Amino acid sequence: MTESASLSPALPSLAFVPLADVPGAAIEALLDAAFGPDRHRRTAYKVRGAGQPIAALSLAAVAGDGLIGSIQCWPVALHGDDGVAHPLVMIGPVAVAPAHQRDGIGRLLMTHALDAAAAAGLDDRLMLIGDPEYYGRFFGFDASRTADWRLPGPVERHRLLSRGTGVPAVAGVLGPR
Numbered sequence: 001m002t003e004s005a006s007l008s009p010a011l012p013s014l015a016f017v018p019l020a021d022v023p024g025a026a027i028e029a030l031l032d033a034a035f036g037p038d039r040h041r042r043t044a045y046k047v048r049g050a051g052q053p054i055a056a057l058s059l060a061a062v063a064g065d066g067l068i069g070s071i072q073c074w075p076v077a078l079h080g081d082d083g084v085a086h087p088l089v090m091i092g093p094v095a096v097a098p099a100h101q102r103d104g105i106g107r108l109l110m111t112h113a114l115d116a117a118a119a120a121g122l123d124d125r126l127m128l129i130g131d132p133e134y135y136g137r138f139f140g141f142d143a144s145r146t147a148d149w150r151l152p153g154p155v156e157r158h159r160l161l162s163r164g165t166g167v168p169a170v171a172g173v174l175g176p177r
Contacts, residue, residue: 014105016112019058019070026067027060034095043153044092044129048074049176054089057116061096061105069096071109073117076127078149080172087177088167089117091128110139125166127174129159136161145169 019027031039039045053072061069071094078086091113096105117123128141135141141161148171149160 013063014068014108015062016108017060017062018055019053019060019072020055022060022062022067022070027070030067030070030097031093031095033098034101035093039093043151043155044090046152047076047174047176048090051075051176054122056120057089057113057122059109059112059116061109067097068100069094069105069109071095071113073113075177076174077177078168078170078172078174080168080170082170082172084170085177086125086166086168086170086172088125088127088162088174089122091126092130094130107138114139124164126164127160127162127167129155130161132158132161139163148172149174 051074053074057073059071060067072092074090076088076090078088080086091110094106094109096103114123114126117126126141127146128135130141132141132143141163143158143161145162145167146160147157148169150171150173151160152173152175
């Protein structure tokens, strides 16, 4: 899937390609630049575990020869207190090179990932940790089903968001699938 979009004059053309087509070192460098080298300590990394991102939903934004944005989506599960594992898709990180963080690239990456999730039949069970005003306003995420979820690290409860009819509103621990 290669697609172009017109953006600000600073980025006349942007291509969206599968993240698997981008060298791993470039992705790691982008994530370090966007979130800092201590990002691996964040709760989201513990939730995802050592698994691999879902290739069909994970994309890169490339301008010229350079990677300027990426989005990864991960197979996770809410391991319910009742013994039922509820499969979910965790969106994030959404990373944009610092020089382009106000160019709308993150929003385009989210839109493409959500479209890919819909095409794959996975858009009924999405979750993320992020800004509720932004993800609620533009993408319909909220914290209405996540109040009883526990995570393997600290999280600001209002930032634990979900979207979709397949998201369970039950008590449990969020972790790798």
